Amino acid sequence: MHDDEGLRERLVRAGVDLVAQEGSAAVSLREIARRAGVSHGAPRRYFPTHVELLSAIAREGFAGLTACLGAVPAGGSPRERLGGLARAYVAFAQEHRGMYELMFRHDLLRSDRLGLRETSLPLFGLLAELLAATGVGPGDQRAAAGALWANLHGIVQLWRWGSLPLATGTADVAELVDVALDAYAGPGAA
Known part of the structure; x- marks a missing residue:
């Protein structure tokens, strides 16, 4: 469970960084997954939408x-x-x-x-x-x-x-x- 919380936080942090660097329009599940170093499907486990x-x-x-x-x-x-x-x-x-x-x-x-x-x-x-x-x-x-x-x-x-x-x-x-x-x-x- 602890690893799940860490990954969820890492995904959010990657999204925050992406917004800061490229603006809100650049935010996509795929790009956040890439920046967090996980598969493109991983964010769906924590964020269904x-x-x-x-x-x-x-x-x-x-x-x-x-x-x-x-x-x-x-x-x-x-x-x-x-x-x-x-x-x-x-x-x-x-x-x-x-x-x-x-x-x-x-x-x-x-x-x-x-x-x-x-x-x-x-x-x-x-x-x-x-x-x-x-x-x-x-x-x-x-x-x-x-x-x-x-x-x-x-x-x-x-x-x-x-x-x-x-x-x-x-x-x-x-x-x-x-x-x-x-x-x-x-x-x-x-």
Whole structure:
């Protein structure tokens, strides 16, 4: 049984590395098996479907994002903590492009293989909690948190595509993150 767990972990690690090097579109059972040094049929013993393998890899991404967000200092006002969280989220997305793309694939989140929702929803809950603690913004704080998250996600995507730097003339994504935070949580310290 121990060897089975080791092989399963090795397959996931090979998938994580593949996503980091070549992006989420490059992930296939055959390539992961090749990189893990096993037969192309071996991954099916642990991951009967492609979605289950992708979900296991995405779960590692959420663990990385959770660790990144956990490194945000706990001190300061809710607005300062929210700013730190937003900047860490965007930095993670920029540094782990392929993984970020994989983590938020609708088919994986919707299927909820391996409890991806259990991993991702607490992160949203933290965002909503901090936004509510600022005392600013519309009455429905979960909706406001959803809109802020959508803004951050949109900033990441549009920045990646080159649209935001072109349209805004902004050379620093942090400026756009600050504008989004100001819109939802009130102006931060200058």
